[in-house]
Amino acid sequence: MRIGELASRAGVSVRSLRYYEEQGLITSTRSAGGQRTYTEDEVERVRFIQRLYAAGLSSRTVLELLPCVDSPSEQNADEAFERMVRERDRISRHIDELCQARDALDRLIDANRAHRASLTPH
Amino acid sequence: MRIGELASRAGVSVRSLRYYEEQGLITSTRSAGGQRTYTEDEVERVRFIQRLYAAGLSSRTVLELLPCVDSPSEQNADEAFERMVRERDRISRHIDELCQARDALDRLIDANRAHRASLTPH
DNA sequence: CTAAGACCTGACACTGACGTCAGATGCAAG
DNA sequence: CTTGCATCTGACGTCAGTGTCAGGTCTTAG
Numbered sequence: 001m002r003i004g005e006l007a008s009r010a011g012v013s014v015r016s017l018r019y020y021e022e023q024g025l026i027t028s029t030r031s032a033g034g035q036r037t038y039t040e041d042e043v044e045r046v047r048f049i050q051r052l053y054a055a056g057l058s059s060r061t062v063l064e065l066l067p068c069v070d071s072p073s074e075q076n077a078d079e080a081f082e083r084m085v086r087e088r089d090r091i092s093r094h095i096d097e098l099c100q101a102r103d104a105l106d107r108l109i110d111a112n113r114a115h116r117a118s119l120t121p122h
Numbered sequence: 123m124r125i126g127e128l129a130s131r132a133g134v135s136v137r138s139l140r141y142y143e144e145q146g147l148i149t150s151t152r153s154a155g156g157q158r159t160y161t162e163d164e165v166e167r168v169r170f171i172q173r174l175y176a177a178g179l180s181s182r183t184v185l186e187l188l189p190c191v192d193s194p195s196e197q198n199a200d201e202a203f204e205r206m207v208r209e210r211d212r213i214s215r216h217i218d219e220l221c222q223a224r225d226a227l228d229r230l231i232d233a234n235r236a237h238r239a240s241l242t243p244h
Numbered sequence: 245c246t247a248a249g250a251c252c253t254g255a256c257a258c259t260g261a262c263g264t265c266a267g268a269t270g271c272a273a274g
Numbered sequence: 275c276t277t278g279c280a281t282c283t284g285a286c287g288t289c290a291g292t293g294t295c296a297g298g299t300c301t302t303a304g
Binding site for chain 4: 245246247248249250251252253254255256257258259260261262263264265266267268269270271272273274
């Protein structure tokens with residue numbers, strides 16, 4: 001499959017895919033004419049990367065994590081493993097922050113709703 | 123209180139406070155010499171703003187929300203109210219995303235842990 | 245063969261929340 | 275008064291991921 005199809009199937013832009021490759025997150029083979037060619041597997045890989053991006057991991061961090069994804073048996077996966085656990089914790093903390101922010105908003109929303117109700121009591 | 127004290131008490135940089143003021147998120151009175159002066163209340167306000175920032179709201183969005191915070195009775199709070207509800211939902215969706223990413227990491231972590239255990243069985 | 249559309253590389257633009265620096269001024273202590 | 279730290283304004287730098295444009299090439303349908 002060529003880059004356009006991968007882009008639409010994984011839900012990212014063509015530009016992003018080229019950027020991911022530049023960062024070493026994905027690889028491609030090239031056709032005779034020099035165009036990138038991908039296998040089915042790349043779709044899931046890109047989705048996975050997107051998920052980590054959405055969780056606030058940088059491309060560099062994702063890159064450091066990939067050894068764990070690709071082959072859990074690598075010796076150098078030690079660092080990656082530690083990294084993965086740390087990122088997991090960071091995400092947990094971030095979730096807590098978001099919940100706090102949401103709670104704060106909920107309180108505001110309730111306060112405003114109450115005020116509105118008192119204005120139009122019928 | 124001057125800007126340095128507010129900064130340390132609210133846990134942000136002096137630069138950030140000037141930026142918030144520039145964006146209209148906080149206000150200050152000025153001393154005779156032109157230095158910013160703040161009341162106790164600003165500490166909480168800055169912490170609140172920080173919380174929304176941490177939740178991914180932009181300064182512009184925070185600005186639109188502030189009418190609800192300052193005076194729930196404003197007529198123009200209608201828009202702000204809608205906005206608040208939308209942001210609340212966005213945060214909820216973001217939390218879901220983060221949980222998914224965390225789950226994905228957890229699966230990876232477990233897979234790696236299992237692999238390690240199988241390498242050093244004793 | 246040809247036209248159209250997908251793709252290529254390379255480069256610059258942009259956004260947002262700051263960091264950081266320069267050069268000037270305010271303010272409190274000795 | 276002076277020394278030194280806090281503060282002032284204004285401006286430019288940063289970072290990361292991506293948009294976008296230019297000018298050229300590949301691929302495929304007709």
